[in-house]
Amino acid sequence: MDAVKRNNVKVIGKGEKPMLFAHGYGCDQNMWRFITPAFEEDYKIVLFDHIGFGSSDISEYNKERYASLHGYAEDVLKICHELELQDVVFVGHSVSAMIGVLAATKEPERFSKLILVSPSPSFINEGDYIGGFNREDIEGLLSSLDSDYLGWSNTIAPVIMGNPDKPELGQELAQSFCSSNEEVARDFAHVTFLSDHKKDLAKVKVPTLILQCSEDAIAPLTVGEYTSKSIAGSQLVVLEATGHCPNLSAPEETIAAIKSFL
């Protein structure tokens, strides 16, 4: 099946240069709606949904393929091949930031720039690395997810969003988590929270921008700093925005940072 159909790929914008947006856990391409209008004039904007999310073809879901982020990175490359995208500006949020890292490591010549929004190469503290959680914390989070997915989603999504002054955003994210296929969402949560791609960061040879929020309940500042230190020549911008989803909670600041980098 072609990638355009299986990943519900949409192409908009008036430009030639491709800008590919990859959404984070439990979401779909709709989460970029406040960001893309600012780039429609100058870029060919490519949006898609990860398999199992949004309007992707869930029959294409395959536990083995998606048992690691490499399967998702393969999908990104498949979209690039099929649309014959070159010099891609890749914008990935949260777990999709790491998916972009893996794709750009596999085919560096395909990408001109990486923009990593709230990335985390690993959520788990290890040695000097402060990911924000102990292994038992993450195991507790996943066991709570396994025992009550809807309850977990309604509790966690607003925490991930932060920004208590805009409760509608946390509710939107909870709604998005809850409407995901439960089996796929569970698997993806396990891959998201247990993957460790710290060692892959050094392999990135593409100019990279890292956008880190100043207060993020799941990716502390130390994570943005580590990511930036590990990708040679990358640029770290610490946003005034708080929470984990500046693309939704602080689109203007996010757009300005991306434009300034491009």
Place this chain on the structure above:
Amino acid sequence: MDAVKRNNVKVIGKGEKPMLFAHGYGCDQNMWRFITPAFEEDYKIVLFDHIGFGSSDISEYNKERYASLHGYAEDVLKICHELELQDVVFVGHSVSAMIGVLAATKEPERFSKLILVSPSPSFINEGDYIGGFNREDIEGLLSSLDSDYLGWSNTIAPVIMGNPDKPELGQELAQSFCSSNEEVARDFAHVTFLSDHKKDLAKVKVPTLILQCSEDAIAPLTVGEYTSKSIAGSQLVVLEATGHCPNLSAPEETIAAIKSFL
């Protein structure tokens, strides 16, 4: 009616020196359950519920009395008078930190120490002061609360709690918000989020400890720093703990910081 009854006052512990614990918005004395055991050997521990919360006598609620935090501070003093407490170590969480500031300003000789856990003298940015929110943000938060209290509680409480690895804590707080009397909770939320007690901080003459979490969705680090700068001779401890309720999410670190101060 006596304060012991109206505020559901409980006295525990084997010591003589009184340690009075005041709970934050939408909670009750139960939120201190991980902290008090560490002080039971050496202190007389006094716990209570604010009027309208926990097992307080809700018939004592009075819109005029509780239209500002001064009404709540009067209750704290009434408890001290009735139990004849002297040299009180006052421990207040969140909005109750400011209630303690007001009580200690009114009767400084009554208190030996103030311990302010996640305090905020004002949530609203003003001039150089960074409270974390614009006025419109707070107005939006309160209008969302007014239109759907249960929905608001379920969304906001986990954000306030943070600590996504322990979703049961966010759920407990949401449950506590939801089980509060709605009218009282709305009024108290308005008072909590709109009060400005920045100018009262300088009036505090009691040795004060400020416990600030390193990532708090409603009280950023700037707020702890401002509070500390404004209370002469106070001590600021920035906890490794994240979220707004270290008494629930990081009791050991909270106890250690309090013990070291005492």
